[in-house]
Amino acid sequence: xxxxxxMDNAATTPVRDEVLDTILPYFKExxxxxxxxxxxAKESKKALEKAREQVAKxxxxxxxxxxxxxxxxxxxxMALRGVAEALAKKGNHIITxxxxxxxxxxxxxxLEKQGCEVTYLPVDEFGKISLEELEKSIRPETILxxxxxxxxxxxxxxxxxxxxxxxxxxxILFHTDAVQAVGHVAxxxxxxxxxxxxxxxxKLGAPKGIGAIYIRKGIPIxxxxxxxxxxxxxxxxxxxxxxxxxxxxxxxxxxSEMETETKRLIHLRDKLINGILEKVPHSRLNGHxxxxxxxxxxxxxxxIEGESMLLLLDAMGVAASSxxxxxxxxxxxxxxxxxxxxxxxxxxGSLRLTLxxxxxxxxxxxxxxxxxxxxxxLRDMSPLYEEVANKKA
Amino acid sequence: xxxxxxMDNAATTPVRDEVLDTILPYFKExxxxxxxxxxxAKESKKALEKAREQVAKxxxxxxxxxxxxxxxxxxxxMALRGVAEALAKKGNHIITxxxxxxxxxxxxxxLEKQGCEVTYLPVDEFGKISLEELEKSIRPETILxxxxxxxxxxxxxxxxxxxxxxxxxxxILFHTDAVQAVGHVAxxxxxxxxxxxxxxxxKLGAPKGIGAIYIRKGIPIxxxxxxxxxxxxxxxxxxxxxxxxxxxxxxxxxxSEMETETKRLIHLRDKLINGILEKVPHSRLNGHxxxxxxxxxxxxxxxIEGESMLLLLDAMGVAASSxxxxxxxxxxxxxxxxxxxxxxxxxxGSLRLTLxxxxxxxxxxxxxxxxxxxxxxLRDMSPLYEEVANKKA
Amino acid sequence: xxxxxxxxxxxxxxRNVGVIEDASGVGQVGNAKCGDIMKVYLKIEDGRxxxxxxxxxxxxxxxxxxxxxxxxxxxxxxxxxLEVTNKAVMEALDGLPPxxxxxxxxxxxxxxxxxxxxxxxNGVKIEGLKPPVDDVDELHHMENEE
Ligand SMILES: Cc1ncc(COP(=O)(O)O)c(C=O)c1O
Ligand SMILES: Cc1ncc(COP(=O)(O)O)c(C=O)c1O
Ligand code: FES
Ligand code: FES
Numbered sequence: 001x002x003x004x005x006x007m008d009n010a011a012t013t014p015v016r017d018e019v020l021d022t023i024l025p026y027f028k029e030x031x032x033x034x035x036x037x038x039x040x041a042k043e044s045k046k047a048l049e050k051a052r053e054q055v056a057k058x059x060x061x062x063x064x065x066x067x068x069x070x071x072x073x074x075x076x077x078m079a080l081r082g083v084a085e086a087l088a089k090k091g092n093h094i095i096t097x098x099x100x101x102x103x104x105x106x107x108x109x110x111l112e113k114q115g116c117e118v119t120y121l122p123v124d125e126f127g128k129i130s131l132e133e134l135e136k137s138i139r140p141e142t143i144l145x146x147x148x149x150x151x152x153x154x155x156x157x158x159x160x161x162x163x164x165x166x167x168x169x170x171x172i173l174f175h176t177d178a179v180q181a182v183g184h185v186a187x188x189x190x191x192x193x194x195x196x197x198x199x200x201x202x203k204l205g206a207p208k209g210i211g212a213i214y215i216r217k218g219i220p221i222x223x224x225x226x227x228x229x230x231x232x233x234x235x236x237x238x239x240x241x242x243x244x245x246x247x248x249x250x251x252x253x254x255x256s257e258m259e260t261e262t263k264r265l266i267h268l269r270d271k272l273i274n275g276i277l278e279k280v281p282h283s284r285l286n287g288h289x290x291x292x293x294x295x296x297x298x299x300x301x302x303x304i305e306g307e308s309m310l311l312l313l314d315a316m317g318v319a320a321s322s323x324x325x326x327x328x329x330x331x332x333x334x335x336x337x338x339x340x341x342x343x344x345x346x347x348x349g350s351l352r353l354t355l356x357x358x359x360x361x362x363x364x365x366x367x368x369x370x371x372x373x374x375x376x377x378l379r380d381m382s383p384l385y386e387e388v389a390n391k392k393a
Numbered sequence: 394x395x396x397x398x399x400m401d402n403a404a405t406t407p408v409r410d411e412v413l414d415t416i417l418p419y420f421k422e423x424x425x426x427x428x429x430x431x432x433x434a435k436e437s438k439k440a441l442e443k444a445r446e447q448v449a450k451x452x453x454x455x456x457x458x459x460x461x462x463x464x465x466x467x468x469x470x471m472a473l474r475g476v477a478e479a480l481a482k483k484g485n486h487i488i489t490x491x492x493x494x495x496x497x498x499x500x501x502x503x504l505e506k507q508g509c510e511v512t513y514l515p516v517d518e519f520g521k522i523s524l525e526e527l528e529k530s531i532r533p534e535t536i537l538x539x540x541x542x543x544x545x546x547x548x549x550x551x552x553x554x555x556x557x558x559x560x561x562x563x564x565i566l567f568h569t570d571a572v573q574a575v576g577h578v579a580x581x582x583x584x585x586x587x588x589x590x591x592x593x594x595x596k597l598g599a600p601k602g603i604g605a606i607y608i609r610k611g612i613p614i615x616x617x618x619x620x621x622x623x624x625x626x627x628x629x630x631x632x633x634x635x636x637x638x639x640x641x642x643x644x645x646x647x648x649s650e651m652e653t654e655t656k657r658l659i660h661l662r663d664k665l666i667n668g669i670l671e672k673v674p675h676s677r678l679n680g681h682x683x684x685x686x687x688x689x690x691x692x693x694x695x696x697i698e699g700e701s702m703l704l705l706l707d708a709m710g711v712a713a714s715s716x717x718x719x720x721x722x723x724x725x726x727x728x729x730x731x732x733x734x735x736x737x738x739x740x741x742g743s744l745r746l747t748l749x750x751x752x753x754x755x756x757x758x759x760x761x762x763x764x765x766x767x768x769x770x771l772r773d774m775s776p777l778y779e780e781v782a783n784k785k786a
Numbered sequence: 787x788x789x790x791x792x793x794x795x796x797x798x799x800x801r802n803v804g805v806i807e808d809a810s811g812v813g814q815v816g817n818a819k820c821g822d823i824m825k826v827y828l829k830i831e832d833g834r835x836x837x838x839x840x841x842x843x844x845x846x847x848x849x850x851x852x853x854x855x856x857x858x859x860x861x862x863x864x865x866x867x868l869e870v871t872n873k874a875v876m877e878a879l880d881g882l883p884p885x886x887x888x889x890x891x892x893x894x895x896x897x898x899x900x901x902x903x904x905x906x907x908n909g910v911k912i913e914g915l916k917p918p919v920d921d922v923d924e925l926h927h928m929e930n931e932e
Contacts, residue, residue, distance in 0.1 A: 003425075003433040011429055012631055015420040027408040027600060032396075036404055037703050038712040040396040042788065070463030070602060073620040073630035103620030103629055110619055202631055207420060209463060209602050209633025224617065226503055227466040227496030236496055237466035238405060238595055240602025310430050319431040698822060700845035704789075704797060726821060737821045738843070774803050774849065776814060776825035776841035 004317035005363045009203075009295060009356035010152050010180060011321055015246065016205035016357075022249045023207070023242040034239045035230065044241045051248025058251035059178075059197060060188035061214050067231045068244050071211035072179035072200030074224065076103035078213055078235070079175045079196045082221035083144050084111050087173075091141030097121045097129055098339040099156075100148050103198075104177055105335070121147075126288040127156035127340050135166060144173045149181035149197075153336040153352060154287030155296025157185060164193025173219060179203055179211075183254030184262075184293055195219050199251075201243060205357075206250035210243030261357060265294035268355055268364050272297045275368040280375050282388070286337060286350060295355035300342060303385035304349045304378040312374045318367065321352045345384065397710035398756045402596075402688060402749035403545050403573060404714055408639065409598035409750075415642045416600070416635040427632045428623065437634045444641025451644035452571075452590060453581035454607050460624045461637050464604035465572035465593030467617065469496035471606055471628070472568045472589045475614035476537050477504050480566075484534030490514045490522055491732040492549075493541050497570055498728070514540075519681040520549035520733050528559060537566045542574035542590075546729040546745060547680030548689025550578060557586025566612060572596055572604075576647030577655075577686055588612050592644075594636060598750075599643035603636030654750060658687035661748055661757050665690045668761040673768050675781075679730060679743060688748035693735060696778035697742045697771040705767045711760065714745045738777065789846060790880035796850035801857050804839045811907065813899025815918060817892050822848050826856065826896040830904055835859050835867055840896070847882050847889035851875050855893035864901060864912055870894070895919070 006014075032041030034048050052063040069075045084094065094111065096104055098120045108118040119137045121129045129147060138145075145167045150157045160176060167174035175196035181187060182197075183204035189197060196219065201210040215221055215234070227236025254261075269292075277283055282302035301309070306322030313320050337347035353367065379385040399407075425434030427441050445456040462468045477487065487504065489497055491513045501511040512530045514522045522540060531538075538560045543550045553569060560567035568589035574580060575590075576597035582590060589612065594603040608614055608627070620629025647654075662685075670676055675695035694702070699715025706713050730740035746760065772778040789797070806827035814825040822844030829837040838856035842849050855875045859867040872890035876882050882890060899918035905911065 003431060006433070008426070008429060008431070011426040012424060014422075014424040017421070020420050027413050028410070029407075031405060031407040032712070033401070033404040036401060036712070036714060037700065038396060038401070038707040039710075040399070040712055045788070070467070070633070071630045073618050074463070076620065077618050077629075101620065102622075103618075106619035106629070200631070207633070207635060208631050209636050225466050225470050225496075226499035227469065227494065229495075236470075236499070237464045238593070238601050240463070240600070242600060243602050307430065314431040317432075319425070319429070319433055321429060696843065698844050698848075701797070701849060704794075704846045708798060741821055741843075774800065774841055775843045776823055777843050779805070779825075779841055 002317060003319045005366065006319045006358060007353040007355060007363070007367070008319045008321045009358075010293075010352065010354035012202045012208065013205050013356055014358070015207050016250060016253065018253060019205050019246045019249045023246040026242040026245055030241070034241060035228065044239070047241055047245050048239055051244045054248035054252040055199075055212055058187070058255045059182065059214060060190055062217065065214055065217055067213050067215060067234050068239065068247070069211045069213055069235055070209055070240070072101070072177070072198050072203070073103040075198035075200070075211050075213040076101065076177055077107050078221070078224040079198060080104065080107045080111060080144070080146060081224060083173055083175070083196070083219075084114075084116055085222040086220035087143040091143040093117045093119070093139050093142040094144045094146065095119045095121065095134065095137050095142060096146040097123060097148065099123050099127060099151055099336045100146070101152060101177055101179070104146060104148070123339050125340050126291075127151055127154045127286075127336070128288060128291070129158060131159065131162055131166060134163065138170055138172065142170070142172050144175060146175040146177070149176045149178035149187070150185060150293050151287065151336060152180045153334055154298045154340065155292035156288045157181070157291045157293065160194070161192045168193045180293060183251055183258070184295065186258065189214055189216070196221075201247040201250060204250050204254050206246040207243050210240055210247050212247060257357075262294045265355055268359060268361060269295060269297055271361075272353060272355070272364050272367065273299070275364075276371055279368065279372045283375075286340060286342070293354075297353040297355070298350060300337070300346045300350040301375050302346060302349060303382045303388065304375060306348055306350055308378050309349070309351055309374060312377065316370060318370075321354075322350055396712045398759065399712045399751060400746040400748060400756070400760070401712045401714045402751075403686075403745065403747035405595045405601065406598050406749055407751070408600050409643060409646065411646060412598055412639045412642045416639040419635040419638055423634070427634060428621070437632070440634055440638050441632055444637045447641035447645040448592075448605055451580070451648045452575065452607060453583055455610065458607055458610055460606050460608060460627050461632065461640070462604045462606055462628055463602055463633070465494070465570070465591050465596070466496040468591030468593070468604050468606040469494065469570055470500050471614070471617040472591060473497065473500045473504060473537070473539060474617060476566060476568070476589070476612075477507075477509055478615040479613035480536040484536040486510045486512070486532050486535040487537045487539065488512045488514065488527065488530050488535060489539040490516060490541065492516050492520060492544055492729045493539070494545060494570055494572070497539060497541070516732050518733050519684075520544055520547045520679075520729070521681060521684070522551060524552065524555055524559060527556065531563055531565065535563070535565050537568060539568040539570070542569045542571035542580070543578060543686050544680065544729060545573045546727055547691045547733065548685035549681045550574070550684045550686065553587070554585045561586045573686060576644055576651070577688065579651065582607060582609070589614075594640040594643060597643050597647050599639040600636050603633055603640050605640060650750075655687045658748055661752060661754060662688060662690055664754075665746060665748075665757050665760065666692070668757075669764055672761065672765045676768075679733065679735070686747075690746040690748070691743060693730070693739045693743045694768050695739060695742060696775045696781065697768060699741055699743055701771050702742070702744055702767060705770065709763060711763075714747075715743055788883055789850070792878075792880045793847065793850040793882065796853040796879065797846045800849055800853040802839045802853060802860075803841065805841070806837055806839050811900040811902070811904025813896050813901070813903055813918060815892060815895045815899050817844075817888065820845070820888070822889070822892060824848060824852055824892045824896040826852075826900040828859075828900045828904060830864070833863055835862050835864070842892075844892065845886070845889060847886035848892055850879055851882075851890045851893040852896075854878050855897055859897060867897065867901065868912070868914055870897060
């Protein structure tokens with residue numbers, strides 16, 4: 001069955017028409033290496049610096065504070081490892097959360113093996129960290145706080161400005177993985193006291209394989225990729241000009257449309273959430289009811305398992321996800337759902353529908369019409385549900 | 394002046410028509426995240442595995458031994474750091490050469506700060522390492538030999554099979570930076586005893602920002618980018634499907650055309666080299682006369698400076714380079730030209746013309762016609778040449 | 787490298803290239819940072835620079851600044867010529883890329899070296915002029931962005 005309704009925009013998005021049109025000339029026409037001196041290379045250089053401006057503007061930064069990378073994972077790795085190495089003399093303690101993306105969590109584990117100490121803050125039932133707990137976990141040797149802007153699974157948005165304020169009061173650097181937030185939520189790195197920020201193009205209509213890291217001017221950081229003098233010697237490698245141009249354009253578009261698009265998406269999201277909770281018994285919303293990404297709907301259905309649900313939906317042409325797409329190869333229940341306190345079997349029965357500009361009200365209505373049957377079909381097969389049904393009877 | 398003759402293919406190449414056509418559907422149509430379960434993601438997964446086959450086949454490897462990265466620099470960093478970390482218990486000595494790309498050299502310097510010892514082998518006047526010297530530099534604690542397949546500036550091809558044989562006799566891993574070689578020179582990782590190999594898409598008609606590393610099955614290596622389970626947990630990050638598809642296609646095309654294209658290029662290259670040496674006094678060829686990349690012409694002109702030459706050529710619509718494009722932002726004379734023993738001022742006057750499938754015999758003739766005047770114009774301005782001219786008079 | 791139109795004009799059509807056979811002062815300086823060299827010839831009469839010529843082994847910026855610097859000093863008195871600093875030359879060229887700022891020092895220093903040579907030969911003292919150095923870069927600690 002061909003996909004008709006794509007509701008997995010948190011996993012990845014199609015490249016936007018305007019973005020693809022903008023990048024196309026940079027493959028065959030303006031293909032020069034931005035580091036070269038001749039004319040055709042100047043087009044690349046110009047495009048590079050324009051995109052840097054666009055990305056910077058989208059988060060309230062200066063162009064010179066934007067460094068292009070190959071994606072969110074690279075940016076996350078660079079932030080943690082680069083700061084840990086640069087500040088090794090100052091301290092070895094990093095604070096992050098239990099619900100970060102694996103690009104942060106696994107880098108944290110790696111750093112622990114290298115002699116760092118990492119605190120993974122718990123979250124409440126809505127997926128929020130506690131500022132008091134954060135403050136208590138700060139030590140003299142704490143060099144970095146890394147808290148994601150918005151969670152990729154349950155959509156919860158953290159109190160970023162407050163975290164940034166606290167970090168700066170204590171003289172600690174603050175990194176945020178904003179891969180799910182950039183282009184979807186308003187961000188100002190200065191107002192929010194953010195020192196480092198990760199983003200990834202394919203989450204907002206730019207291609208896969210391009211990302212960026214914002215590094216506040218003067219912040220000490222080591223490169224993750226050594227080599228040529230690109231990106232002011234902070235990230236080597238011939239610049240991915242089409243990707244970079246695409247990221248610039250996508251950020252510019254997303255930020256300019258954010259106000260109207262956010263309103264539209266929140267309406268659709270809440271219709272979807274409330275509709276499902278109403279129509280399907282034994283269902284619960286995961287994540288914060290209001291402090292959540294405009295497009296994120298994550299619901300757990302008791303007594304059924306996620307993959308089966310995805311397969312039935314796929315058969316109807318609906319693309320959705322159950323937990324993070326990156327880890328769907330693994331069989332562990334999502335660490336995020338565990339962290340908000342869901343029991344194992346409930347965590348397994350979670351469905352994530354993430355909406356973006358491509359989605360319509362008709363699609364939401366279609367899902368609302370079909371989902372009760374899908375859930376019921378699986379529950380009828382479930383030995384766990386049998387007991388519940390019997391009890392009721 | 395718009396570029397009419399592009400002779401800087403070692404810096405980067407335009408994306409080939411066939412390659413762009415192949416990758417286009419993966420931006421907006423088949424945009425699924427390869428890790429997801431639904432139908433549209435299966436297209437991505439299929440494309441990913443097909444490209445892995447194509448790349449593997451191009452170097453005589455198995456598909457499962459190919460890992461996609463964001464480019465040559467990342468692959469180089471990963472090879473050195475990943476092996477150094479994985480084998481830290483076994484030893485801390487790495488052997489490489491003085492003429493490697495900065496992606497290797499600067500990673501080597503970084504590893505030295507981490508406690509590794511790195512030997513940088515010298516090269517002879519043609520840019521070749523000595524096998525005897527290599528053998529002598531091997532120690533009980535040597536864990537890795539990294540020698541580039543072909544040099545990006547002077548085009549010299551190393552005796553890779555012999556190095557691989559020696560490395561394996563001594564039980565040492567062998568990595569080669571084949572960024573300039575893949576698609577241009579025949580490679581067989583098994584015959585050549587290569588354990589790790591770096592490549593970069595944009596050097597052979599695939600887009601910028603995609604690369605790969607071949608890792609022989611069973612070789613111990615740590616990831617450089619931690620996170621999701623992509624690339625068998627060796628390289629995290631949502632897969633850059635268009636880039637990957639493009640790399641696969643480009644390798645397949647290049648290898649299938651290699652025989653005829655190599656013949657054509659060697660003819661053009663040698664015509665260019667011999668023509669310039671004949672027409673311009675005080676000029677010399679850099680690199681090996683025959684063991685060199687089919688498209689590489691690197692010549693030093695006494696008494697003049699490279700950048701000025703590039704600007705005059707650019708004004709005629711000719712794009713060329715003087716030393717590695719990656720470092721042209723720096724002011725140091727090329728470390729490669731210094732390593733082959735050129736004095737400072739001769740190294741400064743080097744011109745690199747690198748030909749590829751887009752170049753024609755007419756273009757070579759045009760360069761041969763124009764270059765003597767360009768050189769003469771600059772020599773007439775040069776205080777160094779004045780002395781020579783006076784002596785003669 | 788993004789050069790201004792003026793830089794490109796002075797590079798493509800450099801003014802005052804050449805040698806003055808009976809020069810009053812000749813100065814040659816090298817830039818150890820990049821290995822480039824510039825030589826300036828001055829013809830000075832009655833304390834006024836009547837003619838200036840140069841030869842330069844260097845990048846586009848070095849050639850353009852050589853051309854502009856010699857243009858600027860022609861017709862000036864010696865004291866006025868001392869005000870033709872690398873900054874003045876850069877301004878006259880509508881600026882240089884940051885990594886090329888050091889190239890403009892070559893012109894200033896070569897000019898000073900030629901004036902020093904003139905002073906030595908004629909036994910005059912030029913107020914504010916310092917003896918030439920081997921390496922221009924020791925004088926100018928340029929804030930090259932990283
Ligand atoms: C020999 C060699 N190694 C590594 C690289 C780095 O490749 P990339 O710029 O794609 O990261 C290059 C090209 O710049 C190269 O020529
Ligand atoms: C919150 C978050 N961080 C990091 C990443 C990694 O981004 P990428 O896959 O582009 O490397 C993702 C998406 O996969 C994400 O959702
Ligand atoms: S039974 Fe298949 S994943 Fe549990
Ligand atoms: S780089 Fe040497 S003078 Fe400009």
